Every structure is written in C-alpha cells, then in structure tokens.
Amino acid sequence: MIKAGIIGGSGYTAGELLRILANHPQAEIDFVYSTTNAGKEVASVHQDLLGEVNINFTGNANQDVDVVFLCLGHGQSKAFLEANSFSENTRIIDLGNDFRLTKDAVFQNKQFIYGLPELNRETIKTARYIANPGCFATAIQLALLPLAQKDLLNNDVHINATTGSTGAGVMPSATSHHPWRMSNMSHYKAFEHQHLGEIGQSLKQLQSSFESELLFIPNRGDFTRGIFATLYTKLPANFEEIITLYKDYYKNEPFVNVTTNAISLKLAVQTNKCFISLEQKGNYLLITSVIDNLVKGASGQAVENMNLLFGLEETSGLKLKSSGF
Template sequence: MIKVGIIGGSGYTGGELIRILLNHSQAEIDFVYSTTRAGKKITSAHADLLGVTELAFTGDVNLNVDLVFLCLGHGNSTKFLNANPFSENTKIIDLSNDFRLNDDAIFQGKKFVYGLPELLKADIKTANYIANPGCFATAIQLALLPLAKDNKLQNEVHINAVTGSTGAGVSPSATSHFSWRNNNASWYKPFTHQHLGEIGESLNSLQENVGPLFFLPNRGNFTRGIFATLYTKYDGSLESAQVLFKDFYKNALFTQISDEPIDLKQVVNTNQAHIHLHKHGNTLLITSAIDNLLKGASGQAVQNMNLMFSFNENEGLLLKAGVF
C-alpha cells in the first residue's frame, strides 16, 4: 500500500483522481491539497462523493509521500515544486504541460518521462517522474503512432477533434458556461494548439520527417470526451492498416481497434481509447475516441502510477461506460 497526495484536488482532474484512488486496492490518499478549500470536506467540491469519503481538503503538504499528483494549471507545477521540495523518495506525476517537451523534461535535476504507456511503457516502469500527456495529444497520438512506426506518415495529416466543456477546467469562462456552450459549436486555436509540440516529438521518435499536421480543435456542447477524425494518404489496403494497428496495440490494455464505426459514449467514464479505420480511395480515415478526464488525464495518470509501482496496470481502472 502506497500513500499518495493530490495537489489541486478541487478541479475536474483532481476529482477524478480522488474517485479512482478511493477504489484502488494498493493506494491510500494521504492528503488532498487546495488553496481555496483548505479545511472543507471533499464533498464540498465533489458532491457525488457524499457517503463515500469523509476526507477534507488541506493547506498542508506532506513532502514524504510515496507519490504526488500535480493537478495544477499549466505553468504552476514548476512554481509549486520550487516552493515545496519533496523527498527524493517521492515520485511525481504532473498533469500539466510543464514537463512534456524534451526541452522541459529536466527540472531540478529530475528527469520527467513522457507518460504515454502505449509508446513508452518500459521507460515509465523505471521512472520516478512522469509528465502526463495532454488530452488531445493522447487521442491524436494513439491514432497516428502505428503509421509513424511503419514510416507511413509521409503526407499531410488533417485532424478534426471535438472536446467536451470539462477540457476547459472547472472555472467558468466565456466559452464553457452553459448558456453559451449549449446548442452551440465552435473552433479554437486553429492549427496552433499547444499539444502539437508533444505530438510531433512522439511521432518523430518513430519516424523522421513526418508530414505536416493540420489540427483543428472544436468545442462540443457536451461535458466530457474527445472524438477525433484524422485522414491522410495511404497506399495500402484497409486490411493492411488494420493489421498494422492491431499489431501495434496487441499488448495495450486500454487501446482497442474496433472493426465497427465507433462513437463517443463507448469510452466516456472509462480509461479506454477506441480506434476505427476506414478507407476511401487512397485516403485512410482514422477515428479516435477517449474520455478527456480519464484516458486524457487522471485515468492515464493512475495507469502510469500502476506501472511505476508494479501494480496491475488496470488496477482501479475497470470502469463502466455510460452507453445509455
């Protein structure tokens, strides 16, 4: 049994971590840190946990826990670690983008490993510090990694992906509050989204000179999930592409290749990633779906924790989709 701390526990990703860890047989929550809710019960932020836990938020940090999750806004993890020097025995999983890129991976002498198990499982198992991937980055990389490994990303890749409102965080904004988001749709950060950097580094680790990625993110009028469609030139048959993807993910517990078209509800509330392939002429269409808060954030973080401590990889993550 390991003791874990959560920094930033009142937000969406912190809440999902609490829910998972309360049902994890090998991990015990030591503290949940929050600057805005210290002293208040966890249920003041996560009402669905009423009757499940009596834990309260704290303003104190135990610097000697076995593992700490950082659920802070981008740019704040570095500030927090500078102010709170954890023990050398404390492993860290950061859910922000502070350490994802190669140029940012070493901080205070700590080497952060990029935490995408389908790509770097062996490295994650021996790592002490993990940079958890972004949600869009996870959905898109899983759709493209098998092609990169086979040197098939020579041409342009066009990506259209829609995300739920929880991807914008728990604090209301002009584009996340109900009155604007409901019955509405819009794009943002066209072709410049910050996740393109980590996507590019992963693909380039498998294939040199990857073709350009044209990524158009969209806001959906639903709360959670990412549904991505990607297409690129592919000269092989659909069957050869299916063999390529199924072979690449044959040992991946949470990434499934579906022979039938997929939809978002299949993966919402789970740590699963579902992928479907379709061929039209010489164009390969890849559809990828994940839950942005689970496989795109907290679920993948726990998956990484399981690998780091040699637990069963799916411990705490056998979750049911809300398909109806």
Template structure:
C-alpha cells in the same frame, strides 16, 4: 499500500483522481491539497463523492508520500516544485504541460518521462517523474502512432477533433457558460493548439519524420469526451492498415481497434481509447475516442502510477461506460 498526495484537488482532474484512488486497492490518499478550500470536506466540492469519503482538503503539503499528483494550471507545476519539496523516494506525476516537451523534461535532477504508456511503457516503469500527456494529444497520438512507427505519415495529416466543456477546466469562462455552450459548436486555436508540440515529438520519436499536422480543435455542447478524426494518404489496403494497428496495440490493455464505427458513449467514464479505420480511395481515416478526464488526464495518471509501482496496469481502472 502506497501513500498518495494530490496537489490542486478542487478541479475536474483532481476530483477524478480522488474518485479513482478511493477505489484503488493498492493506494491510500494521504492528503488532497488546496489553497482555496483548506479545511473543507472534499464532498462540498466533489458532490459525487458524498458517502464515499470523509476526507477534507488540506492546507498543508506532506512531503513523505510515495507519489504526488500535480493537478495545477499550466505553468504552475514548476513554480510549486520550486516552493515545495518531497522526500527522495517520492515519485511525481504532473498533469500540466510544464514538462512534456523534451526541452523541458529535465528539472532539478529529475528526468520527466512522457507518460503515454502506448509509446513509453518501459521507460515509465523505471521513471521517477512523469509528464502526463494532454487530452487532445492522447487521442491524436493513439490514432497515428502505428502509422508513424511504420513511416507511413509521409503526406500531410488533417485532424479534426471535438472536446467536451470539461476540457476547459472548472473555472467559468464565456465559452464554457451553459447559455453559450448549450446547442452550440465552434472551433478554437485553429492549427496552433498547444498540444501540437508533444504530438510532433512523439510521432518523430521512431526516427521517421512525420509530415505536417493540420489540427482543428472544436468545442462540443457536451461535458466529457474527445472524438478525433485524422486522415492522410495511405498506399496500402484497409486490411493492411488494420494489421498494422493490431500489431502495434497487441499489448495495449486500454486501446482497442473496433470493426464498427465508434462513438463517445463507448469510452466516457473509462480509461479506454477506441480506434476505427476507414479507407476511401487513397485516404485512410482514423477515428479515436477517449474520455478527456480519464484516459486524457486522471485515468492515464493512475495507469502510469500502476506501471511505476509494479501493479497490474489496469488496477483501479476497470471502469465500464454507460451507453444508454
């Protein structure tokens, strides 16, 4: 058994981490740190855990854990690590964007490995620190990585993706308020989303130069999930594209190529990514679907933890979607 700690346990990703770790056969939760809820039962915030745990939020950081998850707002992980230290053996998995880009990956003698197992599995296994990918970045990269490796992203790539309201975090904002979000849809940050940097670095990591990404993110009137569509010119046939994706994802336990068009309910509440290919004239359309809180955040963090500690990759992540 390994001892785990969670920093920032009151948000959506922290709550999902608690839920997943409570059911992980190789991990114990040592503490869940929160500055705003110290001493309160975790179930007063995460009511879905009622009857599953008697843990309380801690106001104290315990440095002697095997792995610590940082579930803090973007820009706050670096500040936290300046003010707090852990034992030399403690592995760090950060769920913010503080260490995702190559220019930010080295911190205090540690090299943060970009934690997308379908791209960096061997590096993750040996890593001491992980920068967990963003949710949009995960969905989009899993749609495009096989093409990037084959140097088939030579023409502009157009991406349209819609996310649920949990992607905006637990704090209330005008665009996550029920009265605004319900029966509504809108785009935001057109062509300038913060995940573009990490996506670009991954697509170019094979030594090929990917063409320009045109990414339009959208807000959906649902709570969980990301459905992403990406299309670009493709000279080969549909069957050739499928063989390319099958070969790339041969050993990817959580990424599945579907023969049928996909939808969000297939993946919500799982660590799966489902991918579908469609060809129209000289355009290849790639659709991917993930749960933004699990494969796009907490589940992928557990997947990385499993790899770092030598557990089976799917330990504690054998989750089924509810499609009806």
C-alpha cells in the same frame, strides 16, 4: 498501500483522480491540497464523493508520500515545485504541460518522462517523474502511432477533434460556461493548439523522418466529457494490411481497442479506454479515435502511470465500463 497526495484538489482532473483512487485496491489518499478550500470537506466541492472520500482539503502537503499528482493549471507546476519539496522517494506525476516537451523535461535535476504507456511503457516503469500527456494529444497520438512505427506518415494529417466542456477547467469562462456552450459549437486555436508539440515529438520518436504537417482543428462541444477525433491522411496501401498493423501494435495494450466498425463517443466516456476505428476512402485512411478527456486523457492515464511506476497490474483500479445509454 501506496500513499498518494493530490496538489490542486478542487478541479475536474483532481475530482476524477479522487474517484479512481478511492476505489483503487492498492492505493490510499493521504491528502488533498487546495489553498482555496483548506479545511473544507472534499465532498463539499466534489459532491459525487459524498460517502466515498471522508477527508478535508489541506493547505499543507505531506513531503513523504509515495506519489504526488500535480493537478495544477498549465504553467503552475514548476512554480509549485520551486516553492515545495518532497522526499527523494516520492514519485511525481504532473498532469499539466510544464514538462511534456524534451526541452522542458529536466527540472531541478528531475528527469520527467513522457507518460504515454503505449509509447514509453518500459521507460515509465523505471522513472521517478512523469509528464502526463494532454487529452487531445492522447487521442491523436494513439490514432497515429502504428503508422509512425512503420514510417508511413509521409503526407499531411488533417485532424478535427471535439472536446467536452470539462476540458476547459472548472472555472467558467466566456466560451465554457453552460449558457454559451448549450446548443452551440465553435473551434479554437486552429493549427496552433499547445498539444501539437508533444504529438509531433512522439511521432518523430518512432519515425525520425516525419516532417509532414498536422493540420489540427480543435472544437468545443455541447457535452461535458469526452473527445471525438477524426483524422485522415493520404495512404494508398492495402487496407487489410493497415488493419493488421494497428491490431498488432495494440494487441497487448489493455486500454486500446481497434475496429472497422463505426464508433461513438459514449463507448469511452467514464473509462480509461481508447477506441480506434479505421476506414479506407480511396487513397485516404480515415481514423476515428475516442477517449474520455478526464480519464484516459488525464486522471486515468495518471493512475495507469502510477501503476507502472510501482510495479502494479497496469489495469489496477481502472477496470471501468462505459454506459451505452
């Protein structure tokens, strides 16, 4: 059994990670670290785990676990690793944004690999340290990777994506707490969202000539979880060939489904799946991509990476199904 530790155990991503690991056939939860909740029962904070996870939060991390998941706020993982050390045999998976960009990928002689399996699977398998992708970044990259592989991203890409309130974290803010968000909608960080860097980096990994703009409008949605993203770019190509291109790219991917049918957010919620829908509108390709921001966009993808690191079946613990009603 893989012994797993979680750092920063009281947030939404940690709660989702605990839900998945509690039912993983080849992993066990060794500790859940939280300085604010040390000594409390995990289920007193994550009430959906009552009867599932019967341990207490701790203020001490076991340095010899097999894998550590860092579920800290963005920018806090470096500080934690500077103050705490783990065994050389311990794999580290960071769910924050500290190590996602190439310029930040080496830290304390640790080489972090960008953990998007559909792009870097073989490199992930031999890595020790993983930078888990962002949620918006995952949905958008999966929508565009097949085009980049064939050098077809030669025009600006317009992106409009809406995320659930869990994407803003567990602590309520002026724009994330329920009374403000209910029956409301707004955009934020237009054209300058922090995930744009990692998206562009991955696209250039496949298409070195990529210089087009990613015109990204992120929105706050009136729902708790999921990302619904629509993208369009000028691409005067045979539509049947584009469909074949996408299906070929993802034919061996266990969590990505390509269709020409209309799709909705509920298809992906509570699962580690991404659904991609393709439509042709004149000379434009319209792509819809939906994921669960807490699963494929965070904790599920982190477990997927853990499975790859330890040579397990990639879908182990992640055979989750959505509810359509």
